[in-house]
Structures are given as C-alpha cells and as structure tokens.
Amino acid sequence: MTLSWVDGQPAAGLPIHDRALAYGDGLFETIKVVRGRPELFDRHLQRLTLGCERLAIPCDIDLLSSQLRAFSAELGGGVAKLIVSRGEGKRGYAPPIPCQPRTVMTGSPLPHYPKAHAEQGVRLFPCTTRLAEQPILAGLKHLNRLEQVLARAEWQDPVFADGLMRDTSGRVIEGVFSNLFIVESNLLVTPSLERSGVAGVMRAEVLEQARHAGVPTRIGDLSLEQLYHADEVFLCNSLYGIWPVRQLDARVWPVGALTRKLQRLVADLSSDT
C-alpha cells in the first residue's frame, strides 16, 4: 500500500466537491525524501507560500510543514507529493469565503532513472505543445497542468529523457518536468519565468550554487537559436539533480565542465533544514 494522508490523517480518497478536482484550484510540490527528511525543504515551502499568496489560499504553512516532516519520517525514502487545495466549495468559480484549504500527501518510491542520464547526458524531444503566456500564474507549481500532460504525451520512445517546451512566442522555457540552463561563453543562463514555466526549487539551488562558486549568471529570454549555439546545456529538477543535455534535433553538445561542476555541487545536497 502506498502512504497517503489527507489533512494529516491516513486516507485514500477525497470528497468529490474539492476544488482541486473541479478547477485545479491549488498547488503542489514534489519533494525528495532521504532518510526520513525532505530535501530542499525551505525552498519548497517558500515556493508554496508564494503560490498560496498569489492564489489567495490561506494555508497554514507551519502546520503543513510539521505534517510534511512527519509524513517524510514515516515514508523514509522516496518522493513525497504534496497537494494544497483551496478545499471544498459549491458549484461555481467563486472561491468560498471563508475557505478551508485541504492538504493531500502521497508517497512513492524514487524513480529509477538510468545512470547514463546523469553520466552521459540526455536527448530532448522537441515538443510542439507550447506554453501559454500567463504572468499571474507563471513560476507557480499550480494544479493546472494540461500543457505538460499534452507535451509529455507527444513521445513514447525512451530515447528521449524529457521534452523541450517553448512558449507561444517561441522562447525556450523549460523541460516538461525540469528547468533548463545553458552555458554561453562561461555565463550561466536560464530562461526568465515571468510569463510561463515552473520556477523549480533545484533551479534556485543551481543559481545559488553557481553564484557561490563565482560563476556569472543571467536570467532572461532565451531563443532557440541561442540554445543551439550554447556551449553547454543541462536540465535540473529536485529528484535527479542535473542531467547534461547531449542532443536536441540534429544538434549535439558535449558534456561541459561547468555542467559537471554544478552537478557535483548539487549531487550531495543534505537536507537544508
């Protein structure tokens, strides 16, 4: 049986009037748990807090934090997925006042990614599904994820470890389940997520590690041409750390020195809490 809690209590189901089901009215976090402790926990809580503010979901972050620690302790190792929903409501978009947010936590084993992904790098599928530009939701890990579902459905061939997503204007934004970085003449660049995309906790960690290591960084718009001309390309997320990108379409990159350096720096994250 998989471990699952609703509002801090073991439960396998959710009332059908929950607004996460009706409208995707909520947020989530996918957290790596090692030896009973959630990794990059402060960063996850920070993004969740920002999301709750932007969506005006009055979530008790302290309570949630202690529940998530208890859940992680029980899970031991693997992935803790947290959903914060606005809670139940009547039919209709109007958020209930007051609302009673609800939390759902589910545990699963850590995915078995091939070692070659981290060692030799991955190939990216060029997704045709584009990310819509929506500044008020950009950066958040909210529950409206049909774009990612459709993008991920574009390929079955496991030769592609992830897919490249661009926005409706053509800018390079991210992987389907990762953030993207390029190295351009020793400058570390990652796309701005002001209009679309999910601001991953590992992206924030990579940026901080780079700055600590004295690597110049830039967050800004990134064209497909810039990506093609990059010296190094890599993906990151909170479960696997960093994967070098070796190929997109006909373009092949070597695994670069900065990629390797950052990979080492984030490989042995101990819990930051």
Added chain:
Amino acid sequence: MTLSWVDGQPAAGLPIHDRALAYGDGLFETIKVVRGRPELFDRHLQRLTLGCERLAIPCDIDLLSSQLRAFSAELGGGVAKLIVSRGEGKRGYAPPIPCQPRTVMTGSPLPHYPKAHAEQGVRLFPCTTRLAEQPILAGLKHLNRLEQVLARAEWQDPVFADGLMRDTSGRVIEGVFSNLFIVESNLLVTPSLERSGVAGVMRAEVLEQARHAGVPTRIGDLSLEQLYHADEVFLCNSLYGIWPVRQLDARVWPVGALTRKLQRLVADLSSDT
C-alpha cells in the same frame, strides 16, 4: 444529501491518485436538467466529444450519455455537473497507457438568479485577470480553470452579475461564466474562441437561432472599443439563457430589440433530444 455518482454508481469520494486532482487532466460540463431531462444535451455531448479527442481521453460517450440520462432522471430538476477525468495514474505527467477514464456526476439546485438580470440587464465587472492564449486548449471546457477562479475572486459586490474577461492581447473574449455577444448595426457578433475562452453550448444555440431567424452573424476578434461602441450587448449560458448587459465601467447600454428577440427564442428550450 446531494446526489453524486462516480462511474455510474453513487459515491461521495474519489481516489486521491486521480489525474483530475493532480493536473486538472479532464473536462467538465454543466447541464441544466428540467423534468428529469438534460437540456441542450446533444450540444453538451458534442463539446465533450471534441474535448476528449483533443486531450486524447478515450471516453465511452455512449455509456456516459446513458448514465447522464439516468442521473438526470433521478435528479429531476437542477444542475447536473459532469466531470470526465483521464482516471488514475502514477506520479508524473505521462498519461497512463491504457487509461481508464472516470466520470463524476454531481447534482445541485438551479441557482436563484435575480429576475432583474434577465429583465433589466446586468452590470459587468471589468476583470483585470486576463485569459492566456493557448490554441490547443481554447474552446474546451477543461478542468484547468485557475484564470476563472482568480477573475471571479476580483469582486464581491453583487451589483456585478458577471465579469468581463479579455485575453493577454486585450481582446474581449467572454464573461467569467458566460459567453458574450454584441449587436453592431444589426450584425450579431461574438468573439472568436480560437486562442482562449470556452465555447459555450448556449453560444452555439444562440448562433443557430439567430441564423434561423435570418440575423447576420459574425465570429471574430472583438476590441474593447468595439464593445463600447456596440448597440446591444448580452451574455449567455446554458443555465440562465440570455442576460442583457446594461453597464460596463461608465458605458450604459439600452436593452436592445435583437437581445429581446433572441432571449425569447432561447427562453423556452425544450430538451433537444
């Protein structure tokens, strides 16, 4: 107790691994039920079928149709809300193959809208939340509805019956829970929903009734300036039919003759099935 079915059986809860909860991976319909029969049923099924095709959800529409008739018969009168989810899945965006779509039906009473809304017209709140442009999802009544949730949260004052939503480029698109029409020199115009918006079943019905009545119609882009200069403005949805729009910002419109005519034509829809 409210009436609710999951996969055709009475149930009040849903397994927490459902993808509608995780990603808003599904569609919905809000159907008016009168004397045990769903109104505009063919149009609802048609939009749902299109949505299932676009999202590649292999829903058995015939089975769903018979379940929805049975549900409506038991509900008697009110609103039947149908959710079609892609079903359960493991963690991760990849749609499960094969997938087992799930249906959720919930009943609620018909809302008590003030009679004045239909008779004297309504005032629109000018929402600042914009609709992102996403052609692959435009027109569908999918479960990713955070934009509507945020837009609806912009006002509490009941003097506003609905809110006006524009897209990120500024075009006029729809109400938060309705479609919008204008009359411009005897031409009936409604915004194109190729980039954003929900293609309401009542919108389709109004267009058809207008064409039958010999009223020239146009579907196209609509600017705020065009809206301000319109002779008549109205909203429609499947629960209330047509509401004339009397005011937006400082602009006040009369209730026009074509609005009244179309209002009569759709007021007494018998079940079309």
